[in-house]
Amino acid sequence: MNFPYKVSFWATEGVKPTDPLGSRNINVDVLVIGAGFAGISSAYYLKKAAPDLNITVVEAEYVGFGPSGRNFGGVTTGMRELRTSFITGFDLEEERFAARYFLNSRAEFEQRIADGRIECEYREEPILMHALDAEAWQALQRESDVLHDRGTPNMLLSGEEVRRALPVPYEIHGGMVLTAWRSVQPFKLVRGFGEQLRSIGVPIHEATKVAEINDDGARVTVATTDRATISATKVVLATNAYTYHMKPFNELLFPRQSYVVATVPLEDATFKSLGLKEYTYIEDVGMTFYYARAYRKRLLFGGGLPTRGLFSPSTVDKAADTDAVEYNRVYEEMQRRFPLLEGVSLEAAWSGPIDITENFAPIIRPMAGMPNVIANIGFNGEGLFAGSLSGKMVVGQVLGSSYIDPDAERVRRYLNSN
Ligand SMILES: Cc1cc2nc3c(=O)[nH]c(=O)nc-3n(C[C@H](O)[C@H](O)[C@H](O)COP(=O)(O)OP(=O)(O)OC[C@H]3O[C@@H](n4cnc5c(N)ncnc54)[C@H](O)[C@@H]3O)c2cc1C
Numbered sequence: 001m002n003f004p005y006k007v008s009f010w011a012t013e014g015v016k017p018t019d020p021l022g023s024r025n026i027n028v029d030v031l032v033i034g035a036g037f038a039g040i041s042s043a044y045y046l047k048k049a050a051p052d053l054n055i056t057v058v059e060a061e062y063v064g065f066g067p068s069g070r071n072f073g074g075v076t077t078g079m080r081e082l083r084t085s086f087i088t089g090f091d092l093e094e095e096r097f098a099a100r101y102f103l104n105s106r107a108e109f110e111q112r113i114a115d116g117r118i119e120c121e122y123r124e125e126p127i128l129m130h131a132l133d134a135e136a137w138q139a140l141q142r143e144s145d146v147l148h149d150r151g152t153p154n155m156l157l158s159g160e161e162v163r164r165a166l167p168v169p170y171e172i173h174g175g176m177v178l179t180a181w182r183s184v185q186p187f188k189l190v191r192g193f194g195e196q197l198r199s200i201g202v203p204i205h206e207a208t209k210v211a212e213i214n215d216d217g218a219r220v221t222v223a224t225t226d227r228a229t230i231s232a233t234k235v236v237l238a239t240n241a242y243t244y245h246m247k248p249f250n251e252l253l254f255p256r257q258s259y260v261v262a263t264v265p266l267e268d269a270t271f272k273s274l275g276l277k278e279y280t281y282i283e284d285v286g287m288t289f290y291y292a293r294a295y296r297k298r299l300l301f302g303g304g305l306p307t308r309g310l311f312s313p314s315t316v317d318k319a320a321d322t323d324a325v326e327y328n329r330v331y332e333e334m335q336r337r338f339p340l341l342e343g344v345s346l347e348a349a350w351s352g353p354i355d356i357t358e359n360f361a362p363i364i365r366p367m368a369g370m371p372n373v374i375a376n377i378g379f380n381g382e383g384l385f386a387g388s389l390s391g392k393m394v395v396g397q398v399l400g401s402s403y404i405d406p407d408a409e410r411v412r413r414y415l416n417s418n
Contacts, residue, residue: 003327003349008070009262009300010187017062017206021228028056030398031222031232033210035059036068037387038376039238040193042398043202044112045391046236049403055202058224060209063194064187066240067352071384072260072293072300074127074281075109075182077152078102079379079386079415082129083360084150085143086287094414095150101411103151103180105389112388116199118192125183128279130162130175136285137173143285144176153180166282168275170337176285183281183293186384193388213237213246215370234398237367238376240383241353244316252363253378254356257314259326260302261334262295262348263341271297273340290333298347301334316353326351354381361415362386364393374398 032043035057043057059065078099080087113122131137140156147154155177157165162175194204212223213235222230237243241255266274276282276294283291288305306312307325314320327349335342357363357378367373374397379387393412396404 001324001328001331003261003322003324004346005322006348006350007065007321008187008350009260009348010073010185011064011069012187015062017059019203019205020207021058021205021224021226021230023226023228025229025231026056027231029054029232030056030234030236031220031230032057032236032238033222034066034238034240034242035063035194035204035206036066036238036240037190037193037383038240038379038390039236040190040197041388041391042236042238042376042394043391044193044197044200045395046398047197047200047202049395050399056230057197057202057204058208058210058230059204059206060242062206063204064190066242067354068190068384068387069187070350070352071186072281072291072302073183073186073384075122075184075385076382077106077178077180077385079362079382080360081147081152081178082283082289082382083287083380084146085139087360089359090146091414092149094410098411098414099151101407102386102389109385109388112196113189113192116192116196118189118196120189120192121183121185122189123183125181125281126279127178127181127281127283128157128162128166128175129178129283129285130166131173131285132171134173140174140176140285152178154178165278166275167277168337169273169339177279181281184384189384210246213370213373215372217371220370220372233372235373236376236394236398237373240377240379241316241355243355243377244353248369249367249375252357252375254311255314255316255353256310256356256381257306257316257320257323257326257351257353258303258381259323259330259351260300260349261327261331261346262300263298264345264347265297266299266344270340274299274338290330292334299334299338299341302330304330304333314353320353321351323351356380359415362390363416364390364412365397365416
């Protein structure tokens with residue numbers, strides 16, 4: 001099959017990078033590398049905390065080129081919601097605090113969208129995680145208990161209840177609804193956040209790729225592939241799984257590519273036959289899940305266990321983005337679950353790298369041996385909401401203890417401690 005590859009289903013065609021740095025040399029207080037949710041929020045909260053600070057963002061391609069513009073648009077209520085059952089070193093009190101912190105920050109996230117008048121199709125859309133066999137159903141029930149204990153809103157549904165709400169043509173043993181989730185059109189959101197950042201006086205140099213970073217302990221010198229030199233007091237590294245290309249940082253993350261296909265808009269009867277009625281965003285239980293979302297009469301379907309196995313090394317490049325073997329796997333699984341889609345035409349096929357860390361939590365701290373380079377990476381496939389707030393944790397790391405937000409700092413410490 002010839003897959004209609006796109007960088008992202010959500011992106012408008014022909015995005016042109018603006019304001020490249022070229023070969024100019026500049027001096028800044030803070031340089032942020034990467035213009036996804038994490039990089040933009042780092043620059044945003046730094047500028048809010050210290051309006052006189054000279055902050056610049058550089059982005060290798062354009063705002064939202066990475067997974068921030070390619071994801072499924074699920075707005076979680078916090079961190080590690082899909083992976084609770086894999087977490088070790090679980091401190092219930094700190095988990096509760098973190099869950100409350102993120103839930104309470106939802107209003108702030110929504111206010112930013114409202115302030116920026118960002119049209120991003122933000123709406124209430126709970127996710128239904130469903131169990132396809134008895135073992136997965138047991139795991140889901142355990143997971144629901146853990147999530148309840150830490151204060152993440154959820155609701156269990158029996159197999160019968162799921163079948164009524166979600167009459168899909170395959171067997172389901174039970175489900176858990178993460179009731180407080182929202183959804184967005186992710187590309188529109190990240191582009192909107194980018195515009196908002198520019199509007200408060202932070203330039204974003206697109207088509208500006210960092211090649212090398214050196215921290216001599218006093219100042220950081222950054223070289224770009226166009227031979228510009230940027231001298232900065234502090235650098236925030238918000239390069240997600242692309243960090244894999246940056247020695248010596250590449251061993252912090254395990255990149256895991258996720259593949260998605262989107263059908264063309266379907267005939268009414270075919271669309272109805274999918275059964276995505278009450279729940280339009282669904283996902284399997286476990287580490288190797290498939291996920292699906294109905295969007296404007298299309299089915300978006302992705303994820304799953306890579307053909308080469310879960311822990312096989314994944315490259316983070318164009319070859320990985322256009323790996324036909326993986327798209328075939330996803331396409332076949334979509335048709336197996338929804339037989340009426342056999343031979344369906346596709347509108348888009350796209351993928352993105354996910355930055356998995358050892359404890360499924362982000363790394364927000366100075367890099368080893370580089371005290372002035374602060375990492376803001378490792379969102380483990382749940383970085384839309386948490387990445388958008390991560391800047392609040394970065395501020396104290398960059399500007400020092402008098403700028404620390406105590407609640408954000410407590411969560412950061414916990415996430416970086418185990
Ligand atoms: C298919 C898929 C579905 C997903 N679904 C969801 C979901 O429903 N909900 C959710 O919360 N999360 C989801 N995620 C994860 C989410 O998209 C990420 O966690 C989040 O976007 C990470 O944001 P970021 O800013 O860290 O990274 P990115 O968006 O990757 O931004 C990093 C940026 O750094 C730039 N960069 C890299 N190297 C350099 C360099 N050397 N110089 C300059 N710039 C550089 C890149 O071009 C990129 O734009 C999904 C991910 C994928 C792939």
